[in-house]
Amino acid sequence: MQQSKNIAIVGSGLVGSLLAVYLRKAGHQVTIFDRRPDVRKVEFSGRSINLAMSNRGWSALRRIGLEDEIRKLALPLDKRAMHVNEKPLYFQKYGKEGEAIYSISRGILNRKMIDLAEEAGAVFKFEEKVWDIDLKQATIYTGDSETTPWTEYKFDLIFGADGAFSRVRHKMQRQSRFNYSQHFIDVAYKELTIPANPDGSHKLDNASFHIWPRGKFMLIAMPNLDGSFTCTLFMPFEGEVSFESIDTEAKAEAFFEKYFPDIKEDIANLKKDFFKNPTSAMVTIKCFPWRYDDKVALIGDSAHAIVPFYGQGMNAGFEDISVLFDKMETHGDDWDKIFSEYQIARKPNGDAIAELSYRNFIEMSSKTANPMFLLQKKIEKKFAENHPEAWVPLYSRVTFSDHSYAEALKIGDKQERIMAEVLQMPDIESNWDSPEVEERILELLGEKVTV
């Protein structure tokens, strides 16, 4: 058991509130600051992408006894539903029998997590903005504005769980030798909704992650418990087909009619949301170190914000907490060592999931409709079924395993090199399921190399 500390968490999002539960159960005092109002008392922002909880997220919840409670908020999706223009709808299974990702509304989960953290004894201070932090003293200064008098709070430890635009990291960034990058992609997103049928049922299959890949842009839809779908339109900020170019109701209507004919009955609603909801940017953030001495540590998006295209943002943040807890169990009250080993363990994995997420952005928007890409997936799938030990697909390794993101990236790269050679085989389009292809893959994998 650790000595009880007085700990601040900045940020009452998913990672902040789950971390609060973990720290409370470990016997610490926990105060959570958030500049925003209590999400339980306000309408949702209209800028959320539904969450895809998968293995890493569930593991972290299970360890602290919250899995069952959260399962009730989630719908399992075991496949992609591909809405490719001029083709009938088709499905791609995500993994093996029984494997699924889970669609959860961010807002609903966040409300529940705050309830759970409060029940565990954490104290929330909403609408209290952190303006400055004395890293060495673990002291937080909050106030109404930059120039009005501030309130000072002294803690033993501070966690920055305050997301991509973290104030805690911002303070650390002004130090010498703090490496940092923020890179925005040229694509934005917007939340849209497909409402439930009048009887409360879903208008589309509710066990699928729906994708309308359209090259430079893409629509996705994930089901909610109430029969609605939360959709996300990903599209460039500027250019021919872009958020900037669609600036009238007529253009929005024409856009939805042209590109999404199979959901045209919902256009009125999509169009309303299109002009009501904000257009949001997406950023990859990398930094190092993730801690200041034994006083302050970053966790979740504040340490490694990623683009959302692998559905791993929250899962990676929850896994951070689980790894931090491993280090707490091993090193007791030596917070210097806990933070040091935590950041060394997690930094390569943060970098790896950032890279994988960025690549999936390319893959989901353009490649999912590409015949050679689909052929590759077909070959991989068959080979993986016949040789499940030798070939775990990258998506499965990231989504359904506990193996590290860094390892997944490395093995995924090797698999890509192998498949690039296989796709060069003569008449691969017709011979793709021949024994020669299978043998060639085994040969490329090497006798003793398990990837």
Added chain:
Amino acid sequence: MQQSKNIAIVGSGLVGSLLAVYLRKAGHQVTIFDRRPDVRKVEFSGRSINLAMSNRGWSALRRIGLEDEIRKLALPLDKRAMHVNEKPLYFQKYGKEGEAIYSISRGILNRKMIDLAEEAGAVFKFEEKVWDIDLKQATIYTGDSETTPWTEYKFDLIFGADGAFSRVRHKMQRQSRFNYSQHFIDVAYKELTIPANPDGSHKLDNASFHIWPRGKFMLIAMPNLDGSFTCTLFMPFEGEVSFESIDTEAKAEAFFEKYFPDIKEDIANLKKDFFKNPTSAMVTIKCFPWRYDDKVALIGDSAHAIVPFYGQGMNAGFEDISVLFDKMETHGDDWDKIFSEYQIARKPNGDAIAELSYRNFIEMSSKTANPMFLLQKKIEKKFAENHPEAWVPLYSRVTFSDHSYAEALKIGDKQERIMAEVLQMPDIESNWDSPEVEERILELLGEKVTV
């Protein structure tokens, strides 16, 4: 002629003060803010590396009529003096006859530039720290601290010439879609001095840039007008031989004796400086955009801080000013267009000189003593002498030409690929000046490709 604007420059360094002269001569009102005291009234910081003014710097000074004045502060260096252990001192010419870089003390130049800007009518506000900037309104807020009342200044335009840790950029960085990175290298530097002889003469050749390459660390020395040399010791922060490990006078003495035997008579002085002067970090900073609407623009290190190993930091900043001025001449009062074209013209060059400077860090510390590297330089030199049109050495293109950094990087990469092949030729060590080698290079350059 442009309409006269009321312009603020944040930062009274070299770029800020030269920009002030340019803007004054173009008829604008100019106020320069600096949080530091007037450098003309205080001792130097002891953290400077001497400047190596070269073609781009001189061009920008010449254009505004300041070249002759500044030449008086500079000493031409036409070669490297290589102090390689267990070898006699030897020299490497930088370029062709008459080509040289110019050693100038940063502090002395900065004092002079501020005098010149003041003479041109710029108003300096020293010890006035900018705490906040309203980008849209081009308004600056200064004050004693973050919480005391601030003074508000409204301008038409603001330039951030406030260096690597720019407050202006810091404000821009908090915007969405602002790409930014800061990357520190693990090597630090420290200013040291070799004093003049009693008669005021230099102790080492004063027309050379002196280098003691020692693998993981390196000492350099550049002459001053007063007979002294400003030296810079580049060395890792931590590790076996590092600033951290040399923590006693005895260790410092042993270090200088072991690695720099040819300057041992100056060890007492080097040792004194070693403990007196700060150990400083080096950072590469990249960002984009470099401007906010037609209101605010970054210039010099604030837009593209680089490591100092190509001696181009100030030269690149001065070239920024010259390019900005081109755009002012072309686009008159259309500051939106001026800023837009300025950043588009300069961003790729900022990135290129960052890359070249980082590579030179590797080259200067480790490769300058490597036999194959020296052989490569020998072959290149001979070929360039015989074919001056076909082969401008990378260093010359960066240092002695007006061609863009981006072009220099691209052509330099091609030259590297060619030389990698040439060094593979049989018995190249003995045949390096044979006609076969010359022919092979010509062949690799391609019949019509001039690099």
